[in-house]
Amino acid sequence: MKACIFDLDGTLTDTLESLTYSVRATLREMGLAEITADECRQFVGNGARRLMECALAAAGDKDAGRIDEGMEIYGRIFDANCTYHVTPYEGIPQMISGLRKKGIQLAVLSNKPHEQTVKVVREIFGEDIFDCVLGQKEGIKRKPDPEGVYNVLDILHRGKDECLYVGDSEVDVKTALNAKIACVGVAWGFRSREVLAEAGAEHIIDLPEELLQYV
Numbered sequence: 001m002k003a004c005i006f007d008l009d010g011t012l013t014d015t016l017e018s019l020t021y022s023v024r025a026t027l028r029e030m031g032l033a034e035i036t037a038d039e040c041r042q043f044v045g046n047g048a049r050r051l052m053e054c055a056l057a058a059a060g061d062k063d064a065g066r067i068d069e070g071m072e073i074y075g076r077i078f079d080a081n082c083t084y085h086v087t088p089y090e091g092i093p094q095m096i097s098g099l100r101k102k103g104i105q106l107a108v109l110s111n112k113p114h115e116q117t118v119k120v121v122r123e124i125f126g127e128d129i130f131d132c133v134l135g136q137k138e139g140i141k142r143k144p145d146p147e148g149v150y151n152v153l154d155i156l157h158r159g160k161d162e163c164l165y166v167g168d169s170e171v172d173v174k175t176a177l178n179a180k181i182a183c184v185g186v187a188w189g190f191r192s193r194e195v196l197a198e199a200g201a202e203h204i205i206d207l208p209e210e211l212l213q214y215v
Contacts, residue, residue, distance in 0.1 A: 001182070001215040003105035003131075003158045005149060007167035008117060009044055010189030012092055012108070013124055017085040019044055022078040023055045029073050030066065032059040041190050045169040047111040047142045048074065075113070082116040083123045089188055095208035096129060104215055107132040107152045111142045111171070132156060144171050146179035164214055170199035184214055 009015040020040040027034050035043075035058045043054035052074050053064045061070075099106060108130055110117045117135025132155045134140070134148055141147045153163060165176040168189025176183030177200055185201035186208075187193045196204050205211060 001104065001164045002162040003107065003153075003156050003164070004099060004211075004215065005107045005109050005152050005163060005165045005181075007143075007169070007172045008108050008110040008112060008120065008135075010168035010191070011089075011166060011172070011186055013086050013088055013120060015082075015086050015112075015120065016041055016044075016190070018078075018082055019051070021084050022074060022081050023051065025077045025081075026052070026070060026074040027055060027059050029077075030059075030070060032056070032061060035059060044190055045111065045171045047136050048078070048113055078113075078116060082112075082119055086120055086124060088124055089208065091208035093125075095211055096125070098209070098212050099215065100129075102212070102215060105131045105156050105158065107156060108134065109143070109148045109152055109175075110135045112136060144174035144178055146175060149175060149179040149181065166211065168196075170195055173199035173201045182214075184211060 006012050016037060020037045023040055024034045035055050039058055043051050052070045053067055056064050056070055108121055112135050114135035114137040118133050121130060121133045132152050134152055136142050140151060160181045163181050165181050165183045168186045169191045173183055173185055173196060183201060185196035185204040187204055187206050193204055
């Protein structure tokens with residue numbers, strides 16, 4: 001392997017507090033009931049709009065009739081709080097260092113909005129660690145569509161057989177399967193080992209350092 005593409009939320013960084021805080025603040029501003037952190041954990045992974053659709057439904061707006069209002073409020077609040085209490089998972093900095101020593105190119109592909117993806121990566125890891133950082137943006141279909149993977153591969157000048165995809169959710173596993181690239185699921189994130197296995201993950205690791213054996 002010559003490159004690794006990482007999901008962000010639940011894979012490299014524990015962002016649950018920032019997401020939960022922003023969703024709850026949005027719902028409060030809309031006069032709706034707040035959701036729990038566990039509910040938020042289950043709702044993330046499919047992009048901001050899907051997160052808000054699920055949050056609104058759980059808060060009482062069953063048909064998501066206020067989704068446009070919710071997205072406007074959430075976008076404003078989350079932009080100001082996307083790094084709120086965000087930390088890398090234990091062992092991630094050491095894993096990244098090990099990959100870089102091996103000469104592996106590193107990329108982030110997230111369903112989080114692009115601007116906030118870049119903010120989080122820059123804040124937590126600095127500007128020179130990843131060769132490519134891509135979040136959800138206009139013109140690129142969100143995961144599990146493989147288009148984002150193909151964009152990253154083009155930027156890195158790598159083929160499918162040279163790249164490993166790493167993520168914590170069924171969305172990530174399906175993304176890798178759709179893109180026809182090798183995948184490693186991580187069991188420390190927002191989904192369980194069972195969810196990853198059911199999605200089709202052949203390789204699942206429990207500690208970041210275990211990834212080094214796949215490259």
